[in-house]
Structure formats: structure tokens, C-alpha cells
Amino acid sequence: MIDIKLVRDEPDRVRASQTARGEDPGVVDAILAADEKRRSSLSEFESLRAEQKVVSRSVGAAMGAFQKAKKAGAADADHLEKAAHHARAQAGELSEQVKSLEADAAQAGAELATLLRRAGNVIIDGVPGGGEDDFVVLETVGQARDFAAEGFEPLDHLALGERLGAIDMERGAKVGGARFYYLTGVGALLELALLNMAMAQATANGFTPMITPTLARSDIMHGAGFMDAHAEEVYRLEADDLYLTGTSEVALAGYHADEIIDLSAGPERYVAWSACYRREAGSHGKDTRGIIRVHQFHKVEMFSYCRPEDAEAEHERMLDWERQMLAKIEVPYRIIDTAAGDLGGPAARKFDCEAWVPTQGRYRELTSTSNCTTYQARRLNTRERDPNGSGTRTVATLNGTLGTTRWLVAILENHQQADGSVVVPAALRPFLGLDVLTPLT
Template identity: 75%
Template sequence: MIDIKLLREDPDRVRASQRARGEDEGIVDAILAAEQTHRSSLTEFEQLRAQQKSMGKQVAQAQGDEKQALLAQTKDLAARVKQLQADADAAQASLGTLIRQIGNIVEDGVPVGGEDDYTVLETVGTPPEFDFEPRDHLALGETLAAIDMERGAKVGGSRFYFLTGVGARLELALLNMGIAQAVEHGFTPMITPTLVKTDVMAGAGFIDKHADEVYRLEADDLFLTGTSEVALAGYHADEILDLSDGPKRYAGWSACYRREAGSHGKDTRGIIRVHQFHKVEMFTYCRVEDAAAEHQRLLGWEKEMLAKIEVPYRVIDTAAGDLGGPAARKFDCEAWVPTQGRYRELTSTSNCTTYQARRLNTRERDPNGQGTRAVATLNGTLATTRWMVAILENHQQADGSVVVPKALQPFLGLDVLKPV
């Protein structure tokens, strides 16, 4: 969540962020009013509580009728104190609910608007030209005996699939290449839980406004995660980190689950938009002052991976209305998909500043000796199942075979995927 001190001292900045996101800026005034109510309730409670303690001493010293009168007053006072405490607690809960409805403060320079209002920062590579009619990734996957959607639907329903033979090997090769690169750059590899508690899911910022997009096991009060970012955000919850030697960097490998609520009719063919997939996700804890530079590093590592699979792509600066609650800025790398004639997202990297850390109470010792302070958290994709779409379509040959990118060959053990 955002810093209440920032909202109090610079409400116009928060209002501007809300406008950029296309969200209600009136909530700023509601929060300021709720905070004032909480402060007033708390002050009144503390004053009456002090009076109650003072009266307790008078009762102990009094006798006879005076004592009985004081006891009656004490009883009445105790009831009022109890009510004021309840009012203060209710005001605090209301304040907490309101402030959690505000997304992270958008960084300067982020495009205003929604999903289609991004800015293209860079375009890398040239879309391939074929002297034959290119097949889409599903047709190629079926020819290679790599993807089986029909049996996936039979077993799990729509948007489920089997990766078979070279399909399974290709996914594992991609993920292993991602882990290898992460280790090379100093990340600690992690196999993360895919079920997390409510406080972790909420702390990562994934159920404030999008609870309908995640799977919940109500009997156990657990959530299936749509990215290992969630588990890694909770990894250091309620801890004080030592960042004096630089950021803590983790690379999480996990299955990911997404309900894809509201996506009916979109990308129903193939494995672009599915309910389950695998991903390697970078996650960083760093000092607030280092977050912007770390964000550029994460983007650089994503581009390094995309260069290894040799596909054309572009980098976009995502518009404020498409950031999601935790992110202050987000860069997406989108690969060219030949049969769709457009770019599709393969990676995403977000600077969440202190938004998640405040919710999860992840801190560091203030370098200036001012107690503790919230750290910054960032995340970025290194490989997912969806990358197979770009590889298959961009590297296909006329006979239905697919040339394996050179950097991927040692991880896959093949240089060409051949039709079965």
C-alpha cells in the first residue's frame, strides 16, 4: 500500500496518480477524512482512558457514600471507554480498507490511459518473411506431436493442454535456460509454493480488485498463485533485511494458475491464454533509491533472454491504467507472432517500489540511522510456456519442422524439431 504520510503531505500527487490510472481521485479526500476521524477517536479514547485510571486511584482512597458514587461513575466511564475503543478500532479498519484501494503511485513519465495507450520504447529485429503459408503454433505443435489441446480439454476442461514429447522438452529447456542465466547474474534459484495464505496474496496486491481472476480453495483458505512473485514477496514478510551489500535477487520456478475471468472468446486457440503454465520469475528486494536502476537491469536481463531465442520483439512502457495495483511502472516485451501479424506479450517487469513491502512488513535498517524503513520490490519474467508460441512460429520451415535457436540447443539436445 502507499505511504499514508505521502498522501497526507502531497495529496495532489496521489490524485494525479489516480487520474492517470482512470480511477476515483475522490478517495483521497475520503482517506484524509477517515484519518482525521481515527485520530479524533483515538485522542478521545486516550483522554478518557487516562481519566479512568485516575478515577481508579480515587476509588481506592474513598470510603462510604463517596466510594459508592465513584464506583457508579467508574462503571459508566468504563462503558464509555469501551465504546470509544471500538469506535477508534472501527475508524482504523475503515482507514485501512480505504488506503488499500489506492494503487501504487505512478512514476513520472508513465503514459496516461488504458491497455491501448502504451508507448513503444524500442523495436528489436525484423519479422520473418516466409515463401510459404506459415502455420500457427498449434498446427505446428500438433504436427510435431508437441501440444495436445484435445486431451487437455478432456482432462481439465477448456484452456488446459498437454505438452508431449518435444513440447515438454522444449518447455523444460526454456525454463532451464532462464534459471541458468539467472544464476549467472547472481540470482538464487527457488522452487516456490503455489498455494499461499490470504495475507500473502493480499500483501502482494493480487486480490484487492481482481479476486475473480485467481483460484481460491475456500475449505483451506488458500489461493493458487498466478506467478511465483506472490510467494517470493511473502518470503521475507515481517523481516528486517540487510541490503548493505546490494539487492537480494531470487529466481522462482513455479506452475502458475489463472482463471482468465473476463477473457471468454479471447485466444481460445492454442496456449497463448491458458489456466495453467510454468514460469521463471525474477524477484528483487532492494533499497528505494536503487529501485529505478534495478528495474532497468531486470529489463536488460529479459532482453538478454529474448535475444537467445532469436525472435523479433518490442519493448513498451505500459500505460497507467494497465499497471495493476502494485506497480508504479511496468515494461513489457512483446514478441512478433507471424500468423497473428502482431506483437504479443512474453515478459513483464514491474517496479513495485515499497507498495508490497509495506503490506508485508518487509524492512531494512535505515542507512541514515532513522530506525527501519520499507524496502522496494521488483519482478520480471525470464521464461514462460507462452514463449513456445514465438519460437515455433518464427523459426518454422516449409515442411513443418522448427529450427531450434542456437542458445537453446544445449538445453534441448536438438537443433531441429521434426514433424512426426
């Protein structure tokens, strides 16, 4: 969630971010009003609690004076007894008032937290405004093949996959329903080779490899920002109140929840291999053929914890690692700066890498990297010792994908030959053990 101090100090910046996202800027005024209510309630509570402490001490003193006078048979014992009872009654009334004010302050705090969760992360300067189609192309790499000049019409990845004995959608649908599939034979080996290559690259660059849980508790899902605008995309196991994760980003974001981590030597970087699950709600009729949009897939995900002032530089490093992976599979691609209205709630900026898909005649997203600044870590209470020595502060988190099942689409289509075979990119060959994938006879 966004920093309440940022909302207080720069409300116009937060309003502009909300507007760029296509979201309600009025939430900023609601946040400020809720913040003022919370602070006022806390002030009243603390003032009355201080008075309660004074009165409580006076009760002890009054009871002591009465007991002493009673024991001595003093003439003013009755008077002292009445004073002690009056002090005790006053203390009781104050106690009830303090409890009521404490409840009011807690409720005001909860209202503020709810409103803060409604606001998306504040976008970084330079992020394009607008929606899904308003991205800015930053870079285009490689040239699409001219299949007509080569004398044949390219097959799509499913037709190729079926001829290679690599993809079986029919049996996938028989077992799991629509948007499920089997990777078989060289298809399974190709995915394993791709993801192993991704893991090898990441570990060579200092990432700690991880195999993560694919079920997460509600608080971790909310903390990572996956239960806000896109809750309908998530599978829930109601009997256990657990959620199937759509990316290992969730588990990695929760790894250091409620911890103080040491970033004095630089970012803490993890790379995880996991199965991922998405309901694809609202995608009826979109990408129904093949494995572009499915309910279950595998993914290798980078995740970094770093100091807030280092986050933008770390974002560029993540993007460069993605470039290296795309170069290894030898496909034409472009990098886009995603528009604010197409960002998820946690992201302050996101770069997408889109590969050319010949049979669709367009670029399709293969990977992305997001700078979530302090948004996730604030929700999950992940901090570091402030380098300036003033307690702790929230860290920044970033994520980026190094390989998914969808990459097989780009590999198969861009490297196909006229005879239906597929040339394996050179960097993949040591991981796959094959130079060419040949059709089944």
C-alpha cells in the same frame, strides 16, 4: 497499499495518479476524511485513558485511606468509605468510556485501511496516461522474417506443435476442459530447456533459486495485491480457504512478510519456478487456439527486495535481464512502457516485452517487469532497518518474468522452416540437446 503520509503531504499527486489510472480520484478525499476521523478518535481515546489512569490511582489511595481509618476506629471512616466507593464507580464509568473510544478508534482505523487498499499504487512520473492501447514503444529489436520471400506460408504454433508431436490440445480439453493442453515429446523438453536456461541465467546473476508454494492464504494474496481488481481471475479452494496462485510473485512477496530484512549489502533477489493458474475470466472468444491464453502454465519469475531509493535502477536491471533472455531465443521483440490505466494495482510502472508472432502479424506479450515500490511490502509488513538510524522503514519490491510456456509460441513460429521443422536457437541447444525439431513421420 499506498503510504498514508504521501496522501497527507501530496494529495494532488495521488489524485493525478488515480485519474491517470482511470480510477476515482475522490478516494483521496475519503482517505483524508477517514484519516482525520481515526486520528481524532485516537486522541480522544488516549486523553481519556490518561484520565482513567489517574482515577485508578486515586481509587487505590482512597481505599487505602479508608482501611487505615477503619482499623484505627477514626471518626471519618464512613466518609472515607463513601469517597472510595465514589472513586471506584468513577473508574468503572471511565473504563467503559475508554473501551467505547478504543472500539471507535479501531473501527476508524479499519475504515481507513479499506480505503487505502482501494487506491492503486501511485504511478511514477513519466508513465503514459490512458488505457490498454496508449502504451509508448521504447525500443524495437530485430526484424520480422519475410516468409513470402522465402517461398512459404508460415504455420501457427499449434499446427507446428501438432506436426512435431509437441502440443496436444484435444486430449488437454478431454482431461481439463477448454484452455488446457499437454506438452508432449519435444514440446515438454523445449519448455524444460527454456525454463532451465532462465534459471541458469538468474542464478549466474546472483539470484537465489526457489521452488515456491502454488497455494496461498488469503492474507498473502491480498498483501501481494491479487485480490483487489482481479479477484475474478483467481481460483479458490473454498474448503481450505486457499488460492491457486497465478504467479510465483505471490509466494515471493509473502516470503518475508512480517520480517525485518537486511539490505545493507544490496537487494535480496530470488528467482522461482512454479506452475501458475488463471481463470481467464472475461476472455471468452479470445485466443482460443493454441497455448497463448491458457488456465495453467509454467513460469520462471524474478523477484527483488530493495531500498525504495534504489527501486527505479533495479527496475532497469530487471528489464535488461529480460532483454538477455529474449536475445537468447532470437526473436524480434519490442519493449513498451505500459499506460497507467493498464497497470495492475501494485505496479507504479511496468515494462512489457512483446515478441513478434508471424501468423498473427503483431506483437504479443511474452514478459513484463513491474516496479511495485513500497505498495506490496507495506501490506505485508516487510521492512528494513532505516539506514539513517530512525527505526524501520518499508522496503520496495519488484518482479520480472524470464520465461513462460507462452514463449514456445514465439520460438516455434519465428524459427520454423518450409518443411515444418523448427531450428532451435543456439543458446537453447545445450539445454535441449537438439539443433532442430523435426516433424513426426
